[in-house]
Amino acid sequence: MTQPAPLELDVRPIIRDGEDPFGAIMAAVDVLSPGQALHLLAPFRPAPLFTVMASRGFGSQDRQRDDGTWEVLFTPAPAPGPDAEMTPGSADDAGLWPDAVHELDLTGLTPPEPMVRILEAVTGLAPGEVLFALLDREPMFLFPELAQRGHEWAGNFARSGQAYRLLVRAGARDD
Amino acid sequence: MAGKHLSRWTLVWFGSAMAMLLAGCALGLLGAADPQGWSQGSNLAVVHLFVLGWLCQVMLGALIQFVPVLAARPLAFPGLALPALVATSTGTLALALGFLALDGHQALQPLFLLAPVLIGLGFALVAVMVTATLWHRDSLHLAEVRMVLLALAALVGLWLSGGRMVLALAGLGPAPDLSAMLPLHLLLGIAGWLGLAACGVTYKLFAMFLLAPEQGGRLRGAIFWTAAGLVALLLAALLWLLAGGSAGRATALALALLPLLALLALLYLTEIAQLWKARRRPALEPNMLWSRAALAFLALAAALAIPGWLWGGTWAETAVFVALVGWLSTLTLAQLLKIVGFLTWIQVFAPRIGHQPVPMVQKLGSTRAASACLALWCAGTLAGALSLLGASPAGYRLAMALLSLGALGVGRELIAVRQLAHLPPAERPGQLPHLMLPLLHPRPRAETRS
Numbered sequence: 319m320t321q322p323a324p325l326e327l328d329v330r331p332i333i334r335d336g337e338d339p340f341g342a343i344m345a346a347v348d349v350l351s352p353g354q355a356l357h358l359l360a361p362f363r364p365a366p367l368f369t370v371m372a373s374r375g376f377g378s379q380d381r382q383r384d385d386g387t388w389e390v391l392f393t394p395a396p397a398p399g400p401d402a403e404m405t406p407g408s409a410d411d412a413g414l415w416p417d418a419v420h421e422l423d424l425t426g427l428t429p430p431e432p433m434v435r436i437l438e439a440v441t442g443l444a445p446g447e448v449l450f451a452l453l454d455r456e457p458m459f460l461f462p463e464l465a466q467r468g469h470e471w472a473g474n475f476a477r478s479g480q481a482y483r484l485l486v487r488a489g490a491r492d493d
Numbered sequence: 494m495a496g497k498h499l500s501r502w503t504l505v506w507f508g509s510a511m512a513m514l515l516a517g518c519a520l521g522l523l524g525a526a527d528p529q530g531w532s533q534g535s536n537l538a539v540v541h542l543f544v545l546g547w548l549c550q551v552m553l554g555a556l557i558q559f560v561p562v563l564a565a566r567p568l569a570f571p572g573l574a575l576p577a578l579v580a581t582s583t584g585t586l587a588l589a590l591g592f593l594a595l596d597g598h599q600a601l602q603p604l605f606l607l608a609p610v611l612i613g614l615g616f617a618l619v620a621v622m623v624t625a626t627l628w629h630r631d632s633l634h635l636a637e638v639r640m641v642l643l644a645l646a647a648l649v650g651l652w653l654s655g656g657r658m659v660l661a662l663a664g665l666g667p668a669p670d671l672s673a674m675l676p677l678h679l680l681l682g683i684a685g686w687l688g689l690a691a692c693g694v695t696y697k698l699f700a701m702f703l704l705a706p707e708q709g710g711r712l713r714g715a716i717f718w719t720a721a722g723l724v725a726l727l728l729a730a731l732l733w734l735l736a737g738g739s740a741g742r743a744t745a746l747a748l749a750l751l752p753l754l755a756l757l758a759l760l761y762l763t764e765i766a767q768l769w770k771a772r773r774r775p776a777l778e779p780n781m782l783w784s785r786a787a788l789a790f791l792a793l794a795a796a797l798a799i800p801g802w803l804w805g806g807t808w809a810e811t812a813v814f815v816a817l818v819g820w821l822s823t824l825t826l827a828q829l830l831k832i833v834g835f836l837t838w839i840q841v842f843a844p845r846i847g848h849q850p851v852p853m854v855q856k857l858g859s860t861r862a863a864s865a866c867l868a869l870w871c872a873g874t875l876a877g878a879l880s881l882l883g884a885s886p887a888g889y890r891l892a893m894a895l896l897s898l899g900a901l902g903v904g905r906e907l908i909a910v911r912q913l914a915h916l917p918p919a920e921r922p923g924q925l926p927h928l929m930l931p932l933l934h935p936r937p938r939a940e941t942r943s
Binding site for chain 2: 403405406407426428429430433434437438440441442454455456458459463466
């Protein structure tokens with residue numbers, strides 16, 4: 319698969335105008351297509367941004383040009399290999415989601431108990447927070463319910479085929 | 494976004510199948526399924542109400558609901574479910590009425606000829622949905638998925654042989670040897686289509702309800718390849734016969750396959766026994782407890798297939814009866830009670846999770862009621878099998894009564910489940926789901942993110 323060309327974002331004019339470029343950078347990250355890198359141009363080395371981007375699944379390479387401008391290339395972590403096929407309907411950008419704030423081990427529970435536990439836990443999350451659940455099998459009846467409530471999800475089987483891994487990112491509060 | 498929770502028409506498929514089952518049982522009770530005269534039109538009508546109207550329709554509806562779970566992908570062409578249902582149900586009624594033309598009601602002859610067209614259309618529409626959903630490299634490596642696709646291949650043969658027999662009975666076209674066509678029709682229908690579809694689905698369903706590991710090992714692969722060889726030989730024999738080949742050879746081949754079929758049943762039962770032993774759920778619900786009775790009937794049918802092969806006659810009839818009424822119907826009735834409860838729970842309570850307490854799914858059904866009617870059904874099967882072997886009309890009538898009572902009980906329990914009648918009033922929502930029709934209006938909280 320060919321990688322899309324990096325998206326270029328020059329924040330020098332924004333900084334020159336005395337504005338904070340963080341919103342513009344995050345907006346650019348949100349419009350990246352899967353696998354696409356972000357090429358950032360800044361008047362200084364944006365060290366705090368490296369941590370933020372790392373938490374969203376991006377590695378970074380930086381260098382200073384002769385004119386003093388810093389060039390940073392944020393590259394997304396490689397997509398899962400073919401043996402980690404995502405269940406159809408999974409969000410494309412799950413690799414960029416923040417770390418899970420909740421982890422649930424739901425193996426050994428009969429359906430629909432895993433669905434009840436996950437939906438109850440998701441209801442308590444703030445928008446954008448992520449939950450991780452381990453299940454015996456793909457919860458086919460949960461997926462439409464999550465979508466209906468405005469939450470995103472991504473899931474696949476572990477390599478062994480004996481456990482299913484699910485990430486859910488809470489959308490707007492659904493109460 | 495993945496598909497909806499329920500295939501919209503699943504419960505109407507089940508309802509239509511249950512109506513045909515009750516009609517078949519009632520007519521059987523009235524004496525319209527007389528073992529002494531299977532070739533009479535009225536008997537063939539009742540047999541087809543039972544096999545096509547009940548077993549085939551419930552299997553088609555279950556596949557539409559279940560293949561997305563089997564393949565972990567949304568159902569393809571969900572809009573075809575309703576036309577398929579209309580085609581198969583009207584086709585079944587047309588066929589049942591059309592058989593009466595054989596008893597002298599000539600006015601019904603056009604219905605007899607229309608029936609295979611409608612049934613074929615219904616089968617084809619479901620086959621398109623199921624195949625398009627399952628045909629994916631992630632799914633095709635699963636033996637149970639391939640088994641369901643193999644069942645569809647057998648369904649084509651079932652329809653071809655059935656359609657050809659309708660033409661012959663209606664006096665159209667060169668008459669093939671019906672006594673040679675019938676064994677192929679039976680084997681393609683019972684072992685090929687219904688049997689393999691049931692095996693494929695139960696691997697997943699049993700693993701789910703037993704909390705057993707889902708890995709199909711070498712044994713499952715071996716079962717698939719044996720079944721594939723069997724279906725291929727049956728289809729080849731059918732095509733040979735349709736092309737004007739010798740009836741004797743086709744019959745000889747079909748009958749020679751019977752021991753292989755018994756072996757196949759034994760292998761399947763061995764694998765299910767392994768699954769059962771590996772289960773992590775000690776206490777079982779009625780659907781699984783009574784599925785054991787269904788599996789015992791499969792073993793009995795396989796055992797009866799051997800004397801049926803050697804001596805034919807009532808032994809073969811009894812084997813067919815035990816396979817259809819004992820194995821496939823008991824299995825379906827037991828699982829239907831569970832599945833309808835589960836789907837109703839999802840429909841009513843899934844939107845409420847996280848916002849208010851929801852009852853356990855088990856509380857939607859009554860273990861006692863389910864076990865009582867399934868016990869009646871199994872007793873009816875045993876009485877039927879014994880009366881067929883002993884040529885006892887009184888015993889057969891008793892069997893029909895027991896089966897009718899069992900089927901009525903299951904029907905009543907299914908309605909109670911849909912109406913949430915077993916839940917305490919405080920746990921029942923204000924608005925009950927419709928008995929069969931899908932929700933035709935969107936849910937109030939239907940906001941979705943793009």
